[in-house]
């Protein structure tokens with residue numbers, strides 16, 4: 166796997182030069198992360214707290230760690246001191262717990278709200294109603310140690326490119342709508358995290374500001390856990 170060549174090819178295929186690339190290194194050995202780092206990558210995405218914990222001390226200090234997977238409340242404390250961005254916040258309960266852990270160490274933790282845009286039930290995220298209920302609640306307004314920086318979503322796993330495009334377009338629309346809503350000051354709509362190896366070009370055409378790319382950089386993962 167020529168990681169450097171893959172990165173170059175991906176960068177060259179970007180629709181937008183502004184869009185940030187997160188290299189999703191889950192299940193991959195440290196040597197692969199080091200190769201990507203040497204090729205200029207600073208943002209890495211992992212989906213298991215334990216894996217971030219073992220890799221983080223081994224990588225240079227300016228590495229930025231993105232938690233992209235489903236996060237369990239009881240594990241937040243392990244990444245709270247250094248995590249750069251938590252992409253998959255999908256419940257108010259989780260947000261509350263992040264707030265609590267941030268308070269303990271006096272660090273406002275940057276997060277994205279995950280929105281359910283796919284037709285698959287298996288994917289996580291808020292639906293419109295849940296999101297509205299949360300955003301208008303007083304408990305939400307009282308949060309102090311989270312910074313909501315935008316939204317994240319995963320399209321349906323399908324060959325139907327029109328469907329993927331329309332799911333991304335819906336998320337972008339929500340992102341724009343929220344920009345014009347009056348929300349607590351810790352909420353800013355700066356980042357729209359959408360697009361993976363198979364659909365990042367469509368995502369960029371639809372306004373993504375961050376793509377999370379794993380297998381197109383590092384090759385197929387050797388386990389069946391997306």
Ligand SMILES: *Cc1c(COP(=O)(O)O)cnc(C)c1O
Pocket residue numbers: 189191212233234319360361362363377378379380381391
């Ligand atoms: C694994 C994963 C990715 C990367 O997937 P690839 O198809 O390998 O690019 C992106 N986002 C999330 C949330 C993931 O879990």
